[in-house]
Amino acid sequence: MTTILEQGNINIHTENIFPIIKKWLYSDHEIFLRELVSNAVDAIQKLSMVARAGDFSGDITNPEIEITLDKDKGTLSVCDTGIGMTADEIKKYINQVAFSSAEEFISKYKDNADQPIIGHFGLGFYSSFMVASRVEIDSLSYQEGATAVHWSCDGTTQFELSDSDRSQHGTTITLTLMEDEKEYLEPARIRQLIKTYCDFMPVPIKLDGEVVNQHEALWKKSPSSLSDDDYLEFYRYLYPFQEDPLLWVHLNTDYPFVVNGILYFPKLQPDIDVTKSHIKLFCNQVFVTDNCEEVIPRFLMPLRGVIDSSDIPLNVSRSFLQNDRTVRRIADYIARKVADSLKQLYRSDRKQYVRSWQDLGTFVKFGSLNDEKFKQQVEDILIFRTTANLSQAQGDSAKVEVESGGDDVWQEVSANEESATDQRGYHYTTLKEYLERNKDRHENRVFYATDEVSQATYIELHKSQGLEVLFMDSFIDTHFVSFLEREYSDIKFSRVDADLDDTLVDREQDSEIVDPTTNKTRADQIKELFEQALNKPKVNIKPQALKGDATAPPAMVLLPEATRRMQEMSALIQQKAIEFPEEHVLMVNTAHPLIQNLLNLSQGSIIQTGGGSSPSAELAQLICQQVYDLALMAQKGFDAEGMTTFVDRSNQLLTQLTEKV
Numbered sequence: 316m317t318t319i320l321e322q323g324n325i326n327i328h329t330e331n332i333f334p335i336i337k338k339w340l341y342s343d344h345e346i347f348l349r350e351l352v353s354n355a356v357d358a359i360q361k362l363s364m365v366a367r368a369g370d371f372s373g374d375i376t377n378p379e380i381e382i383t384l385d386k387d388k389g390t391l392s393v394c395d396t397g398i399g400m401t402a403d404e405i406k407k408y409i410n411q412v413a414f415s416s417a418e419e420f421i422s423k424y425k426d427n428a429d430q431p432i433i434g435h436f437g438l439g440f441y442s443s444f445m446v447a448s449r450v451e452i453d454s455l456s457y458q459e460g461a462t463a464v465h466w467s468c469d470g471t472t473q474f475e476l477s478d479s480d481r482s483q484h485g486t487t488i489t490l491t492l493m494e495d496e497k498e499y500l501e502p503a504r505i506r507q508l509i510k511t512y513c514d515f516m517p518v519p520i521k522l523d524g525e526v527v528n529q530h531e532a533l534w535k536k537s538p539s540s541l542s543d544d545d546y547l548e549f550y551r552y553l554y555p556f557q558e559d560p561l562l563w564v565h566l567n568t569d570y571p572f573v574v575n576g577i578l579y580f581p582k583l584q585p586d587i588d589v590t591k592s593h594i595k596l597f598c599n600q601v602f603v604t605d606n607c608e609e610v611i612p613r614f615l616m617p618l619r620g621v622i623d624s625s626d627i628p629l630n631v632s633r634s635f636l637q638n639d640r641t642v643r644r645i646a647d648y649i650a651r652k653v654a655d656s657l658k659q660l661y662r663s664d665r666k667q668y669v670r671s672w673q674d675l676g677t678f679v680k681f682g683s684l685n686d687e688k689f690k691q692q693v694e695d696i697l698i699f700r701t702t703a704n705l706s707q708a709q710g711d712s713a714k715v716e717v718e719s720g721g722d723d724v725w726q727e728v729s730a731n732e733e734s735a736t737d738q739r740g741y742h743y744t745t746l747k748e749y750l751e752r753n754k755d756r757h758e759n760r761v762f763y764a765t766d767e768v769s770q771a772t773y774i775e776l777h778k779s780q781g782l783e784v785l786f787m788d789s790f791i792d793t794h795f796v797s798f799l800e801r802e803y804s805d806i807k808f809s810r811v812d813a814d815l816d817d818t819l820v821d822r823e824q825d826s827e828i829v830d831p832t833t834n835k836t837r838a839d840q841i842k843e844l845f846e847q848a849l850n851k852p853k854v855n856i857k858p859q860a861l862k863g864d865a866t867a868p869p870a871m872v873l874l875p876e877a878t879r880r881m882q883e884m885s886a887l888i889q890q891k892a893i894e895f896p897e898e899h900v901l902m903v904n905t906a907h908p909l910i911q912n913l914l915n916l917s918q919g920s921i922i923q924t925g926g927g928s929s930p931s932a933e934l935a936q937l938i939c940q941q942v943y944d945l946a947l948m949a950q951k952g953f954d955a956e957g958m959t960t961f962v963d964r965s966n967q968l969l970t971q972l973t974e975k976v
């Protein structure tokens with residue numbers, strides 16, 4: 316058994332701890348003003364609570380906070396018309412560091428509270444010593460018969476208490492600013508600080524007789540009392556010179572934590588920096604930061620707006636925030652609300668949803684990649700642009716269950732329109748709907764395109780054969796396709812320029828033997844012809860008869876899905892641009908008249924010549940090379956050498972053809 320030798324209290328020497336509080340507790344000097352104004356707001360709120368409880372009968376109708384700058388004296392003062400303090404209260408709350416009156420006060424007046432009290436820790440006041448060599452308090456308590464008191468302290472642990480000539484209830488805090496903190500005597504600087512930190516505080520704050528803060532904290536109001544214009548105006552106020560947002564969600568919960576806020580979906584710029592937050596974090600209407608990466612999930616970064624929560628611990632380090640349970644739950648709540656709202660919009664106004672998809676899509680996909688819970692919520696409302704015309708099928712596709720979302724409301728900006736196409740008239744579908752529609756033709760197989768322009772031939776070929784193609788062409792889609800494949804392992808995704816689907820090929824043709832001496836089929840002959848003409852051993856010539864006659868192209872360069880992805884992956888790892896692989900497939904469409912003519916041309920030459928190459932054999936060779944280059948163009952641009960060759964050959968061919976005519 317251990318013997319206890321001694322028990323006792325640990326002592327803290329104020330002389331030692333005081334400089335630490337002054338210097339290290341807050342990193343930014345300027346926040347002293349936020350702290351003093353918050354105390355003044357608290358004092359005014361407290362007085363109105365006391366009045367409501369019937370303990371004060373004086374006038375509380377015009378509360379205000381006045382900031383005065385005196386360059387001659389080098390002082391800044393913050394004067395409020397609040398509750399004031401008696402000498403005893405000053406001794407209790409000011410002289411004792413880290414002792415706040417908030418808890419005591421709230422337990423007494425909780426029934427009369429309409430606004431929360433900001434201060435909690437009993438430390439804020441001391442932040443004034445970061446910038447002041449002397450701090451003075453003049454205060455008169457609201458209590459009847461109270462006498463005004465003056466408190467003064469020069470930043471040591473010594474203070475002085477004396478009488479004051481203050482005649483109105485409330486408190487004035489006067490700071491004598493240190494030599495290198497004189498910037499706080501400049502009205503422009505103070506105005507900017509009030510705008511930043513105190514703009515939404517519920518009491519007018521005056522500087523030189525003029526009210527500087529002005530804006531109503533819209534997020535504190537009931538969503539049902541607000542119009543679209545209110546939300547838009549507020550957005551324009553927060554983010555001047557920006558395009559109007561697409562949509563917004565009003566967060567409003569008291570339990571199990573307090574979160575209010577309005578989150579807006581902006582129109583995303585393609586170069587949006589998803590690592591930078593633009594959401595402003597407030598605590599009881601006091602601005603804290605616009606850098607709230609820890610509080611909101613990473614994928615919500617592109618959103619804008621305001622989050623206000625008194626439940627987010629603010630005076631702690633950022634790494635702690637990330638691990639804080641309440642913060643995590645708040646983050647989850649916000650993500651869930653955003654997903655709920657998207658679902659609600661999808662269900663109630665699919666047209667608007669589709670029209671906003673260009674901007675919303677990246678965000679929703681990014682969220683799905685990053686957050687399993689979010690993904691589960693939005694998987695049924697992830698849509699893709701399709702080549703199918705869904706005009707007739709609209710309406711029955713939007714059946715998604717949505718939980719009713721408490722007090723939150725979801726609004727959209729523009730009015731309804733009839734058809735669920737986007738501004739360019741394109742149709743959209745979910746993966747589920749796509750698979751269901753096409754299950755008889757190609758079960759569990761998805762054809763997609765990543766570039767509408769360069770893959771136009773391939774897309775057309777699919778379309779002409781009635782195959783539906785989805786566009787996965789935003790920058791996030793490369794990752795997203797792989798992600799979808801992992802998620803739905805039974806579904807095969809093939810890009811339109813990978814292997815051609817059986818439905819596009821006529822298997823019957825070409826198998827017939829056309830040369831009994833060699834047992835060669837027509838396909839064999841075409842393969843040989845191209846192999847010789849191109850002389851590229853790494854290009855795999857694949858003759859196939861495409862359905863669709865002349866609408867299908869004479870040749871196509873195909874990149875098998877697996878090869879292409881390996882290529883993309885290694886480019887990503889090595890941080891290099893994707894190079895077009897030397898090994899690829901040249902599909903030659905044996906059903907195309909050009910290819911048939913080409914074969915005849917080359918065969919004619921065999922009969923004509925005994926040795927060496929005849930003019931028509933040469934022509935056939937040039938045409939093979941030209942056909943290959945044209946097919947290659949859909950996959951990649953030419954380099955300088957390739958371009959010269961192509962142009963020269965084109966001219967040579969045209970010359971030869973015109974000679975023949």
Ligand SMILES: Nc1ncnc2c1ncn2[C@@H]1O[C@H](COP(=O)(O)OP(=O)(O)OP(=O)(O)O)[C@@H](O)[C@H]1O
Pocket residue numbers: 350354355358395397398399400408409414415416417433434435436437438439440441485486
């Ligand atoms: N202008 C004021 N009017 C009346 N009382 C005040 C005023 N300023 C400060 N006080 C009293 O001093 C106490 C301590 O203030 P301080 O700013 O140090 O802490 P706080 O506001 O309670 O908490 P926090 O550290 O979160 O700001 C307050 O709780 C309040 O009782």
